[in-house]
Amino acid sequence: MHSEEAAPPMTRHLITSALPYINGVKHLGNLIGSMLPSDLYARYLRARGEEVLFICATDEHGTPAELAAREKGQDVAEFCAEQHQVQADLGAAFDLSFDYFGRSSSPQNKELTQHFGRKLLDNGFIEPRVTRQVYSIDDGRFLPDRYVEGTCPHCDYDRARGDQCENCTRLLDPTDLLNPRSAVSGSTNLEVRESRHLFLLQSKLADEIRVWVNRHQDWPVLVSSIALKWLDEGLHDRGITRDLSWGVPVDQQGMEGKVYYVWFDAPIEYIAATKEWADEDPDNRDWKSWWYEAEDVRYVQVMAKDNVPFHTVTFPGTILGSREPWKMVDYIKGFNWLNYYGGKFSTSQKRGIFMSDAIELLPSDYWRYYLLANAPETSDASFTWDGFAGTVNKDLADILGNFVNRTLKFCSSKFGEQLPEGGAIGAAETALAEALQQRLTAYNTHMGDLQIRKAMQELRAIWALGNEYLTEAAPWTVFKTDPDAAAASLRTAINLIRIFAILSAPVIPNAAARMASTLGIELTATDWVDGDILEELQRLEAGHGFEIPDVLFRKISDDEVAAWEERFGGSA
Numbered sequence: 001m002h003s004e005e006a007a008p009p010m011t012r013h014l015i016t017s018a019l020p021y022i023n024g025v026k027h028l029g030n031l032i033g034s035m036l037p038s039d040l041y042a043r044y045l046r047a048r049g050e051e052v053l054f055i056c057a058t059d060e061h062g063t064p065a066e067l068a069a070r071e072k073g074q075d076v077a078e079f080c081a082e083q084h085q086v087q088a089d090l091g092a093a094f095d096l097s098f099d100y101f102g103r104s105s106s107p108q109n110k111e112l113t114q115h116f117g118r119k120l121l122d123n124g125f126i127e128p129r130v131t132r133q134v135y136s137i138d139d140g141r142f143l144p145d146r147y148v149e150g151t152c153p154h155c156d157y158d159r160a161r162g163d164q165c166e167n168c169t170r171l172l173d174p175t176d177l178l179n180p181r182s183a184v185s186g187s188t189n190l191e192v193r194e195s196r197h198l199f200l201l202q203s204k205l206a207d208e209i210r211v212w213v214n215r216h217q218d219w220p221v222l223v224s225s226i227a228l229k230w231l232d233e234g235l236h237d238r239g240i241t242r243d244l245s246w247g248v249p250v251d252q253q254g255m256e257g258k259v260y261y262v263w264f265d266a267p268i269e270y271i272a273a274t275k276e277w278a279d280e281d282p283d284n285r286d287w288k289s290w291w292y293e294a295e296d297v298r299y300v301q302v303m304a305k306d307n308v309p310f311h312t313v314t315f316p317g318t319i320l321g322s323r324e325p326w327k328m329v330d331y332i333k334g335f336n337w338l339n340y341y342g343g344k345f346s347t348s349q350k351r352g353i354f355m356s357d358a359i360e361l362l363p364s365d366y367w368r369y370y371l372l373a374n375a376p377e378t379s380d381a382s383f384t385w386d387g388f389a390g391t392v393n394k395d396l397a398d399i400l401g402n403f404v405n406r407t408l409k410f411c412s413s414k415f416g417e418q419l420p421e422g423g424a425i426g427a428a429e430t431a432l433a434e435a436l437q438q439r440l441t442a443y444n445t446h447m448g449d450l451q452i453r454k455a456m457q458e459l460r461a462i463w464a465l466g467n468e469y470l471t472e473a474a475p476w477t478v479f480k481t482d483p484d485a486a487a488a489s490l491r492t493a494i495n496l497i498r499i500f501a502i503l504s505a506p507v508i509p510n511a512a513a514r515m516a517s518t519l520g521i522e523l524t525a526t527d528w529v530d531g532d533i534l535e536e537l538q539r540l541e542a543g544h545g546f547e548i549p550d551v552l553f554r555k556i557s558d559d560e561v562a563a564w565e566e567r568f569g570g571s572a
Contacts, residue, residue: 011298012051014290014327015042016270018303018311019059019104022083023068025090027352028383029338029345032371033304037333037452039096040372041300043506044447046097047528053290056091057102057273058084061247062262063146063163067183076246080105090355094364095509097525102273104265109272113248113265116318117198117240121252125201125321128254131239133195134162134174138187142195143174144242145261147184150177163263166346169306173239195243198255200264202235205317209235212316212328220377222305223334227312235313240264267315271326294327300450302333333450336376340383341569353383353568361564365508366392366553372507373456385565389556395460396508400500401552403466404515407493408548414479415487421542423488425534432469432492433533436462436499440529443503462503466496487542494519494546495537502527511552518549 018034020026026035035056042054060080069079080103088101103109120126134143145163152160153176157167161183162174174180181188202209213227240261241250247259271291278287290297301311311332319326337344345352358367370391374381411420439462446455473489501515505523516523519540529536 010051010296012053012290012294012296013042013045014294014297014299015045015052015054016299016301017054017056017098018301018307019057019266019269020087021062021064022058022060022080022087023064024083025086025354025356027345027354028358028367028371029304029340029352031094031355031367032338032375033335034302034307035091035096036094036368036371037335037375037450038300038302039098040452040506041302041333041447041450043097043509043525046525047502047506049526049528052099053274053277054097054099055102055270055273055277056096056098056100057104057269057276058087059262059266059269060084060103060105061259061265063144063183063242063244066244066246067146070184077105090359093359094355094368100273100277102269102276104269104272106269106272106276108275108279109265109269110248112272112275113260113268114251116268116322117250117252117260117264119322119324120200120318121198123321123323125204125317126198126240127201128196129199129239130194131197132175132192133197133243134180134190135193136182136184136187137189137191139182139184141184142193142243143182143184143190144244145174147182148174148177148180148190149183150180153178164306166306166344171309196254197239197241197258198250198252199237200240200314200317200321201237202313202317203237205321206231206235208320209313209317212320213312216331219332220334222336222378223308223312223332226305226308226334230309230313235317238314263310263314264318267310267318291327293325297327298331299327299329300331300333301329302335302450304335304337308332308334331450336378337380338371338374338376338383339380342382345383351569357568362556363510365511366396369396369456369508372452373460375452375456377451377453385561385568389558389561392553393555395463396511396553397555399460399467400463400504400511403463403470403493404497404500404518404549404552407466407470407490407497408518408546410476411490411494411546412548414483415490417546417548419491419494419540419542419544419546420487422484423482423486423491425488425492425538428469428473428489429492429537430534432465433537435465436537437533439465440503440533447506456507459503459507463500466493466500469493469496491540491542492537495540498540499529499536502529514549514552517547519546520544 015038017038042052045052066076069076084103134148136143146161148162151158152165154170155168164171210231241258242261244259248265250258275287278285340352370388439458443458475486475489479486501512505512
C-alpha cells in the first residue's frame with residue numbers, strides 16, 4: 001500500500017491596515033491610503049471563501065497624542081480612549097469590516113513590545129547610548145521628536161517635525177531642524193543636553209534586511225524603491241526610547257522614566273491586536289497561529305508611502321533581530337498621496353475632507369466607490385469636488401443606478417412585480433454571458449492582485465454591460481410586437497441586478513445589499529459569482545418577486561458642488 005501525502009494546509013490570509021493615529025478624525029487620504037483598500041481586499045477574499053483575519057488598531061503613543069490631549073485639556077489616557085471610540089465608530093460608518101480594531105495602549109502591546117526589546121538586547125541589536133537632545137528651558141523638560149518643530153534641512157519646509165518632515169517624508173532627529181521651536185510653548189529658548197537612550201542597531205541588521213527585501217520581487221515599485229533607497233543610503237542606528245510618560249515603559253535597568261518610541265511599538269500592535277482579539281474568546285481564537293511559525297499564512301500590509309520605510313526596514317529589523325520565527329509580511333501594498341486641490345490632506349493642519357464631514361454629506365458607498373476608482377496607486381491623485389460629483393453622477397447614478405431602476409420600473413409597468421414568463425435565451429444573452437465572463441475574469445485577477453483602479457474599471461465595465469444589453473434588447477420597443485421576447489430580456493436584466501449586487505458588495509456594500517433586498521435576496525459575506533454565467537443569468541426564474549427600490553444613487557448638483565467648495569476651501 002502506498003501512503004498518501006498529507007495535503008498542504010489551506011492558505012489563511014492575514015491583512016493589516018496601517019494604524020490610524022489617535023490625534024484626530026482621519027481624512028479621506030488616510031482612508032484610501034490604507035483602511036479602505038485593505039477592507040476591499042478582505043471583503044473580496046471572504047467572498048471567494050478564503051479564511052481571513054483583518055486587523056487594525058489606533059496608534060496611541062508618541063508626542064502627538066500628548067500634544068493633542070494637552071490642546072483639549074484632557075488626560076492623555078482619557079483622550080486616547082475617547083478618540084479610539086470616535087475612530088471605531090467612523091470605521092463602522094464607512095463599513096470597514098475589521099475583524100478586530102485594537103489599541104496600541106493595550107496591555108498586550110506593552111507585553112509584546114517589552115518582549116521584543118529584551119530579545120533585541122539579548123541578541124546584541126540594542127545598546128544604550130548617551131545622546132544629545134533638545135531641552136526647553138522655558139518648559140523645563142526634554143523635547144522628544146514632535147515636541148520640536150522647525151525648518152527641514154533637506155527641503156526647507158518650515159513646519160517640519162522632529163521625527164519626520166511631512167513635506168519630503170525624510171526621517172529627522174529634533175537636532176536636525178533649523179530654527180527649532182518648542183511645540184508645547186513655541187519657545188525658541190532651547191539648548192542641547194545629554195540624555196541616555198536605547199538604540200536599535202539597524203546597521204548590524206542591514207544586510208539581513210536587504211536579503212529579505214530582495215526576496216519580494218512582486219512588491220509594487222513604489223514600495224520596493226523606497227525600501228532599497230533607504231538601504232542604499234545606509235541604515236543608521238535608531239534611537240527607540242523617549243523621555244515621555246505616555247507609552248510602553250522601558251523595563252531595563254537605567255532606563256527608568258523612559259518609554260519606547262512610538263514607531264518601535266506601533267507595528268508590534270499588529271501582533272498585539274491579534275492577541276487582543278483572541279483574548280476576547282480564548283477558547284475559539286488562537287492569535288499565535290497567525291503570527292508564530294505561521295507557515296500557512298499569507299500576510300498582506302496596506303499603507304501610504306510615508307509608512308513604507310518603517311514596514312520595510314524598521315519593523316522587519318525588529319523581527320529579524322529577535323531571532324524568533326515571527327510571521328513577516330509577504331506583500332506590501334503602498335499608496336501615493338491623495339491631494340486636495342494641489343495641497344496635501346493633513347490631520348494636523350486640518351486641511352481637506354475628513355471622514356466625519358464626508359459621512360455627514362453622503363452615505364459611505366459614494367465615497368468608497370469614488371476613492372477606490374481614483375486610488376493613488378501609481379502617482380499622487382487630486383481630490384476635487386467637480387471630479388467627485390462627475391464620478392458619482394456618471395458611474396453610480398447613470399450607469400448602475402439607472403440600470404437597476406429603469407429595469408424594475410419597466411418590468412413592473414408591463415408584467416407586474418415578478419419576473420415575467422415567456423421567451424427563451426438567445427444569441428444576445430449568449431453574447432452577454434461571454435462578455436460578462438471576460439470582464440469577471442479580469443475583475444477577479446485585479447482584485448486578487450490588489451490592482452485597485454484596474455479592478456474598479458472592470459466593475460464599471462460590468463455595470464455598463466447591463467445598459468448595453470438593454471439598449472440592444474430594447475424591451476420597451478419589442479414589447480409592442482413580441483411580449484415574450486421582452487419578458488425574456490427583462491428576466492435576464494433582473495438576473496444581472498443580482499450579479500451586480502454580488503460583484504459590487506466588496507466596493508459598495510450597502511447599495512449591494514439594497515439591490516439584493518429588492519430581489520428578495522439576502523447577501524452573505526461569502527457570496528460570489530463562480531458558476532457558468534449563462535446559468536447565473538437564469539438563476540432567478542419566472543414568478544420570482546421583486547420590489548421597486550428608491551433611487552439607488554442620487555445625482556450631486558452643481559449647487560452642492562459650489563457649496564462644498566466654499567465650505568471646505570476647495571477652488572477650481
